[in-house]
Amino acid sequence: MTARCDWLSIWPIKASLIISHCQLANVPIVGSSGFFASCWDGFRFIRHAPEFIQRGYDMYPEGIFRVARLFRWEYVVCGQKLIKDIADAPEHVLSLTEGIEEVQDIYFTSYSPVLILPKFTMGREIVENQYHFDVVRTTLSRNLHKCFPDVRDEIICAFDDVLELEGSEWKSYPVLPTMMTIVARVNNRLFVGLPLCRNKAYLANNVAYTVDAMRSANKITLLPPFLRPQNDFISWMLNVADEDQKAVLPLTLRILSVNMVSVHTSSAAFTRALFDLATYPEYLLPMREEVEHVMAEEGWSKTALNSMVKVDSFLRESQRLNNNGSLEMRRKVIAKEGFRFSDGTFLPCDSYLAVAARPTHYDESKYENAAKFDGFRFARERADHQANNEANDNQDVFKRQMISTAVDHLPFGTGKHACPGRFFAATELKAMMAHLVLNYDVKPEVEGIRPADIGFSERLFANPAGRVRFRKRQ
Numbered sequence: 007m008t009a010r011c012d013w014l015s016i017w018p019i020k021a022s023l024i025i026s027h028c029q030l031a032n033v034p035i036v037g038s039s040g041f042f043a044s045c046w047d048g049f050r051f052i053r054h055a056p057e058f059i060q061r062g063y064d065m066y067p068e069g070i071f072r073v074a075r076l077f078r079w080e081y082v083v084c085g086q087k088l089i090k091d092i093a094d095a096p097e098h099v100l101s102l103t104e105g106i107e108e109v110q111d112i113y114f115t116s117y118s119p120v121l122i123l124p125k126f127t128m129g130r131e132i133v134e135n136q137y138h139f140d141v142v143r144t145t146l147s148r149n150l151h152k153c154f155p156d157v158r159d160e161i162i163c164a165f166d167d168v169l170e171l172e173g174s175e176w177k178s179y180p181v182l183p184t185m186m187t188i189v190a191r192v193n194n195r196l197f198v199g200l201p202l203c204r205n206k207a208y209l210a211n212n213v214a215y216t217v218d219a220m221r222s223a224n225k226i227t228l229l230p231p232f233l234r235p236q237n238d239f240i241s242w243m244l245n246v247a248d249e250d251q252k253a254v255l256p257l258t259l260r261i262l263s264v265n266m267v268s269v270h271t272s273s274a275a276f277t278r279a280l281f282d283l284a285t286y287p288e289y290l291l292p293m294r295e296e297v298e299h300v301m302a303e304e305g306w307s308k309t310a311l312n313s314m315v316k317v318d319s320f321l322r323e324s325q326r327l328n329n330n331g332s333l334e335m336r337r338k339v340i341a342k343e344g345f346r347f348s349d350g351t352f353l354p355c356d357s358y359l360a361v362a363a364r365p366t367h368y369d370e371s372k373y374e375n376a377a378k379f380d381g382f383r384f385a386r387e388r389a390d391h392q393a394n395n396e397a398n399d400n401q402d403v404f405k406r407q408m409i410s411t412a413v414d415h416l417p418f419g420t421g422k423h424a425c426p427g428r429f430f431a432a433t434e435l436k437a438m439m440a441h442l443v444l445n446y447d448v449k450p451e452v453e454g455i456r457p458a459d460i461g462f463s464e465r466l467f468a469n470p471a472g473r474v475r476f477r478k479r480q
């Protein structure tokens with residue numbers, strides 16, 4: 007099952023690259039190895055990627071296989087040990103930025119527009135100096151406690167303004183665009199503060215280009231530091247940016263970049279959780295009771311969210327089953343000397359690889375009844391974990407919370423590039439879910455039917471037309 011190279015002279019694109027792979031990468035192929043047959047597989051992959059990847063996973067659950075894409079091979083990595091090799095590899099060996107650039111020509115991954123758009127529209131500076139990601143990693147996460155009242159305030163106002171519910175009426179909403187509006191407002195309360203975060207033109211422009219953010223940044227940079235407003239992302243960036251990065255345009259591009267990386271991902275995750283809630287309504291009351299109980303004991307705070315173990319478990323389970331697609335953790339080997347996995351498999355420089363995330367999440371050896379939505383599976387595990395630790399007087403932290411990444415739980419990736427925004431995302435989504443179950447009733451548009459994800463190649467998108475009905479809690 008090794009690659010044959012005789013046809014490569016007529017392969018129009020990247021032939022030299024593929025030739026070098028033929029010579030060096032001794033990795034089994036899932037699909038066909040002949041030229042025309044693998045071209046055909048490249049096309050078939052667009053419609054049947056999940057089947058190809060699942061088939062490979064079933065054959066090599068602890069190994070690496072490759073599948074033909076239109077113009078290249080994709081190396082797909084499975085199993086705890088090898089995923090950990092990727093997780094531990096530094097950017098100058100396995101590059102996330104370059105791994106993602108390739109797929110952008112065809113479509114955006116959920117989190118990657120920020121990583122690719124810069125190359126074409128914002129200049130290399132934003133890619134080469136990613137200090138705004140360090141701000142996400144450090145200051146943003148550190149400020150979540152302090153900023154939580156703002157986040158909560160924005161959640162309440164945004165749900166009120168966007169859902170516009172009166173009395174006991176049920177209203178049906180397309181979930182994805184509705185949640186995108188809410189998430190964009192909540193995120194921007196933290197990124198640029200009031201009143202800009204509620205400015206419709208600004209929010210709408212965000213996915214295009216943020217003219218208003220530019221104006222706002224313009225005004226802010228004109229102010230002396232002690233007059234600069236608030237505790238928000240712009241002010242955190244101003245604290246660490248080099249002098250030449252404090253100008254309006256660079257700051258605006260960074261805000262745009264953080265918006266792009268955060269709005270789509272968080273709204274897609276919440277949309278899917280809502281589809282799950284409408285499909286399995288039996289989870290609503292237990293979560294409502296939990297939120298009421300925690301509120302009564304602790305009030306609304308970031309710390310109180312830690313006690314909402316059912317809400318946390320529900321969101322984690324929803325992410326497990328509804329990942330963005332079959333593959334995650336895309337990388338390109340950029341080290342000239344290539345990359346060797348701990349099992350000895352060698353991938354040459356310029357190889358593209360990714361992890362078989364969805365098959366991992368659906369693997370029966372990793373999760374009991376893996377294909378079944380079990381919203382409180384992690385809450386039960388947490389209770390067991392606590393009971394055992396009390397018995398052993400052991401202070402081990404429970405590692406299956408929404409923010410915990412692992413080689414068998416990859417919605418945020420894992421390792422060196424694990425999503426640094428997940429602490430904010432989890433805070434926001436848990437607070438939104440708590441607010442929702444406390445204040446609204448939810449039911450599906452069509453009883454028993456969950457809006458199907460839209461698949462393209464290995465990607466899965468939350469159905470943008472999928473609707474759910476809401477009314478004020480009765």
Ligand code: HEM
Binds near residue numbers: 423
């Ligand atoms: C539910 C919401 C989110 C999901 C599912 C998600 C998912 C991901 C994934 C899968 C990666 C790539 C990991 C890898 O390849 O190893 C990533 C990277 C990243 N995410 Fe998120 N993300 C979310 C929210 C956010 C938010 C809210 C922010 C910012 C405030 C953010 C900022 C980033 C950044 C900066 C990176 C690049 C990290 C790096 O290059 O090392 N994400 N995210």
